[in-house]
Amino acid sequence: MTTTAVPAAGAYLPQGTVYGTLLNFRSEFDAWAPKMNEAPYKAPPNAPILYVKPVNTWSTSGAAIPVPASAPQVEVGATIAMVIGDKPNTVAGYVLMNDVSLPHASFFRPPVKFKCLDGFLGIGNEVVDAAKAGDPSAFTLDVRVNGEVRQSSRFSGLVRNAQQLLADVSSFMTLQPGDVLMLGCDITADGARPLVKVGDRVEIRAPGFAPLVNTFVAEAA
Template sequence: MSFLPTGTVYGVLLNFRGEMQALAPQMSQPPYKAAPKAPVLYVKPANTWSAHGARIAVPARVPEVEVGATIAMIISAVSLADPSQSAIESIANFVLMNDLSIPHASFFRPPVKFKCLDGFLGIGAHALPASEAGDPSRFTLEVRINGEVKQTVDFENLVRNASQLLADVGEFMTLRAGDVLMLGCDTLKEGDRPLARVGDRIDISAPGFGTLSNTLVAETA
């Protein structure tokens, strides 16, 4: 049986250095006029979840979608509030994810209509135990569209590594057992993300994780 979350799934913006650099000009503009000091989170609710191998329907009004390849942390029963535990010890497993969204210009408070369409989160078939995954800062993944490599992601380039991200999120909210927190989605050199269209097959792979595959299809009336 394919893995599906039992808790809330949170995405994270601006957690790769390349993404931060690409969007730096926007950060000096209103309403905030400065780079965020805390992690920027958003929710991918259950209506967005698609299992490995599933066909993901794309509305006719959407010519292409952004591929947000990432690895996410699945929280264990260990409380982040327990001072005897380090933040990294609260991770039970890691899982591949494909955080799809409609292309949009602003990083401020990502609108639900761009990121939370039905099926717009591909989820890896298997959760890799943290004890087997190794150091998250050494993770790498590869994005292929129709078999062609479109992106490679090196998690050494995180702004906040897994431990720091968990600690900083824990400063303002509680993550519970079964909740899922993405490490973030990197950009290409141009500052955008890989784009896919109806008919495309998206494969995201990482050593030890296997491959997460989904095919985009046209939404039926």
């Protein structure tokens, strides 16, 4: 069943296309490096790897995210994203996001069915102005599941920092006003992402940002 996010009064929802970015944390890139020379690619990527999170995936902070009956657990993809300003390829601000996915075997080109299920993108309720947010390389965030810290990420560990990512993406496509570009999702020490199940409450916190909170519920029949 397709859902559309209904924001709380004054809550932010994207006005353009939301793009995710793969393999942009050094830890994740290095974990997958041994497989990068295997078929079908046979070489490390030389440009950002992007994918789209369409409108059916959007869930505002405070919303319940449905978990399919076929998936006992789903992955949390905590990140911070750039919101494009009034002029193409410029940054107006930053927003917290939870890029939820079904667990899958490859991050190189994940099928839509793993990442684009209804409600599978938690979105922070406010955009922090770029000038107020400061240097994105200094961003940090924590993922808390039922109050327990399960992941801590530092955006100083990006393969392409925010400025370089924007420049590289802009070299082959135009990011339009209202578009959103995620900086990427980190992995934990075991090479995975935090897993959650029905009944769990996930809170993503970053200094200067209002927390992004979502609960996970069983998908309606």
